[in-house]
Amino acid sequence: MKVKKQLIIVCMFLLTGVFAFSQTKVGVVDFSIVIAKSKKGIAIQKKLDAVQRQKQQEVNALQTQVKKLQNDLMSPAINADTRAKKSEDLSRKEVELKRFIQDSRREMERKFQKEMIEANKQLMPIIEAIAKQKKLDAVLDFHKSGIVYYA
Numbered sequence: 126m127k128v129k130k131q132l133i134i135v136c137m138f139l140l141t142g143v144f145a146f147s148q149t150k151v152g153v154v155d156f157s158i159v160i161a162k163s164k165k166g167i168a169i170q171k172k173l174d175a176v177q178r179q180k181q182q183e184v185n186a187l188q189t190q191v192k193k194l195q196n197d198l199m200s201p202a203i204n205a206d207t208r209a210k211k212s213e214d215l216s217r218k219e220v221e222l223k224r225f226i227q228d229s230r231r232e233m234e235r236k237f238q239k240e241m242i243e244a245n246k247q248l249m250p251i252i253e254a255i256a257k258q259k260k261l262d263a264v265l266d267f268h269k270s271g272i273v274y275y276a
Contacts, residue, residue, distance in 0.1 A: 150260060154252060155267040160244055169240045176236065180229040187222040194218055 160166035194215040198208060256264050 149262045152256060152259065152261045152264045153267050154264055156245070156248070157268060159248065160241070163244075165244050165247060169244060173233065173237060173240070177233065180233070184222070184226060184229070187218065187225060191215065191218050191222055 160169070194211055197203065197211050198215060203211065252264055255261075
């Protein structure tokens with residue numbers, strides 16, 4: 126008997142929550158689509174692509190230098206002292222290339238994050254206006270587990 130009462134109370138509590146939630150209007154926004162199709166998002170992508178191409182050209186130049194040093198080391202015509210110096214130069218150039226790639230990735234990530242933060246700041250008033258117009262109680266981000274707007 127006691128278990129039945131507890132079960133009834135739990136069911137009533139759950140049903141009350143369902144009825145309260147059913148009156149809430151929720152919207153969902155997919156920022157990745159908004160950014161990909163908006164003028165601002167397209168401009169950001171072009172800007173980041175230009176930086177990426179420039180970094181790739183620099184990587185290609187460093188890789189060419191590394192390959193040249195590797196080929197020089199294979200030459201049977203160089204003496205031991207020159208071979209040792211070329212080997213050191215090759216090691217330094219490989220480290221330089223590796224660091225440049227890592228630094229470039231970090232820089233691109235920072236630039237991307239900075240641009241996305243700025244774009245989101247510009248999008249928030251638009252999302253709020255649409256949410257108010259459609260009388261939404263909340264707007265959720267499709268990819269993140271969080272509320273973007275709450276009335």
